Amino acid sequence: MPCLCDFCSAPDAGWRHPARSFIGYVAPGVVGESVGDWAACKECHHLIVSGNRAGLTERSVLTFIAKHPELGVVKSELATEMEILHAQFFDNRTGPASAIA
Numbered sequence: 001m002p003c004l005c006d007f008c009s010a011p012d013a014g015w016r017h018p019a020r021s022f023i024g025y026v027a028p029g030v031v032g033e034s035v036g037d038w039a040a041c042k043e044c045h046h047l048i049v050s051g052n053r054a055g056l057t058e059r060s061v062l063t064f065i066a067k068h069p070e071l072g073v074v075k076s077e078l079a080t081e082m083e084i085l086h087a088q089f090f091d092n093r094t095g096p097a098s099a100i101a
Contacts, residue, residue: 005041013039
């Protein structure tokens with residue numbers, strides 16, 4: 001079974017980025033939690049290790065909108081939320097990435 005990239009949902013995630021669990025968002029009646037490590041495809045992994053947070057956000061938002069074109073009208077808001085989520089990921093990383101076997 002393919003491993004999906006946690007950043008762009010590509011079906012070929014080949015990298016594991018260790019991270020602590022954290023609360024990603026809280027809305028009335030809903031809590032979103034990130035649990036443990038994050039998987040990344042080759043492209044997202046490169047953006048992460050090079051520190052290109054803007055590029056990572058752009059890739060994540062564009063691939064999300066490609067799958068849900070009706071959300072293109074809230075692209076700016078999605079980008080802001082992705083930036084926040086990615087910042088939490090970076091804050092909670094616990095070590096270097098490793099290849100997924």
